[in-house]
Amino acid sequence: MTRSLVIGAGGQIASDLIPALHRRGDEVRMLDLLPPERTNGFRALDGYFRSAGDPGWTKRWTAADAAKGSAVPEIIAGFRPQEVYLLTALLSAVGEGKPGLCLDVNMGSLRLCLESIDAMPAPKARLLWPSSIAAFGPIPGHPGGLPDPVGDDTPCFPTTMYGVTKVAGELLGAWYARTGRVDFRSLRFPGLLNATPPGGGTTDFANEMYFAAVERRPSRDFLREDTRLPFMYMPDAVRSMLELTAADPARLSRRTYVVAGLSPSAREIAASIAKHVERIHPGHRFEAAFLPGDPRQKIADTWPRTLDDACARRDWGWRAQYATLDAMTPALLDEIRAKQG
Numbered sequence: 001m002t003r004s005l006v007i008g009a010g011g012q013i014a015s016d017l018i019p020a021l022h023r024r025g026d027e028v029r030m031l032d033l034l035p036p037e038r039t040n041g042f043r044a045l046d047g048y049f050r051s052a053g054d055p056g057w058t059k060r061w062t063a064a065d066a067a068k069g070s071a072v073p074e075i076i077a078g079f080r081p082q083e084v085y086l087l088t089a090l091l092s093a094v095g096e097g098k099p100g101l102c103l104d105v106n107m108g109s110l111r112l113c114l115e116s117i118d119a120m121p122a123p124k125a126r127l128l129w130p131s132s133i134a135a136f137g138p139i140p141g142h143p144g145g146l147p148d149p150v151g152d153d154t155p156c157f158p159t160t161m162y163g164v165t166k167v168a169g170e171l172l173g174a175w176y177a178r179t180g181r182v183d184f185r186s187l188r189f190p191g192l193l194n195a196t197p198p199g200g201g202t203t204d205f206a207n208e209m210y211f212a213a214v215e216r217r218p219s220r221d222f223l224r225e226d227t228r229l230p231f232m233y234m235p236d237a238v239r240s241m242l243e244l245t246a247a248d249p250a251r252l253s254r255r256t257y258v259v260a261g262l263s264p265s266a267r268e269i270a271a272s273i274a275k276h277v278e279r280i281h282p283g284h285r286f287e288a289a290f291l292p293g294d295p296r297q298k299i300a301d302t303w304p305r306t307l308d309d310a311c312a313r314r315d316w317g318w319r320a321q322y323a324t325l326d327a328m329t330p331a332l333l334d335e336i337r338a339k340q341g
Ligand SMILES: NC(=O)c1ccc[n+]([C@@H]2O[C@H](COP(=O)([O-])OP(=O)(O)OC[C@H]3O[C@@H](n4cnc5c(N)ncnc54)[C@H](O)[C@@H]3O)[C@@H](O)[C@H]2O)c1
Pocket: 007, 008, 009, 010, 011, 012, 013, 014, 031, 032, 033, 034, 039, 040, 064, 065, 066, 067, 086, 087, 088, 089, 090, 091, 105, 109, 129, 130, 131, 132, 133, 188, 189, 190, 191, 192, 193, 197, 198, 199, 200, 201, 203
């Protein structure tokens, strides 16, 4: 039985990662700044654990700050996890409003976690820390800002404080790995979609469209309809985390990997929802309103449109299963409807 620790356990990714770890038989401990019932992920986690016959799951939850204090070092020293998934962050849109806090939380939690794992006696935990496509931004002198697609070796010029913390964190983790201190691994994720409300990122508009369709209300989206961004359905994202964490270190040519799912425009997402919502709500016409002028448009305009994940495919056999809207949209609509009861 693998001992796994999930830090930032109340968020969007954790709401699917924790059930996946539990299903595979792990002993899972959880930590978040908030108590479980105050997190976005509570509904999904409580539903999962109750159906798995484990209604007392919140006893394995610690409410504490992961960016400072003694909670993380104590849990890592006492529980001796074999795998740590560090998911704490202030996301791109929230981080631009609170840049100092974004720097403190994103870098502070990574530093404390790396130091705590480094202090473990062998065998030490592997650390999986998600990065983001926010690591990229317009390259000085490059026509159009970024190549299309963007790949692992595209130079990183982040435009947001969130992106700055992602690039800095990738480099910090790579140093800990290179010097043999911590087996650090990272994924540059695109916008992620599941049934849990997201935490304040630039790609949240897409989540909102799917929620609006299931709730039979019009959707108000904050980006232009021609905005094309990379996305990934959460089951693929969780699988990529588990696969990279399990990968033989000898096969890793780098410590951070781009992973790709699909790259629709906002208009294409709306059309796909309109096509597939008919099955769950016969006769319902989905309407999306695209409202220009939001500050998040400026962030989206600096991000990659499509991604090339050749290194992940080559090194550890990665391949997304949900690579088209026709594959993802029906599954996501069903998932949101089922979880909303
Ligand atoms: N969701 C996406 O679309 C996406 C895309 C790319 C990368 N990522 C990355 O994946 C990771 C997880 O993202 P998410 O969407 O699940 O985030 P989220 O915002 O949904 O969840 C983050 C969780 O961390 C907790 N947290 C915040 N500050 C904390 C602190 N000081 N101590 C303890 N807990 C704290 C929050 O309460 C929240 O439950 C982040 O590193 C994020 O940058 C997410």
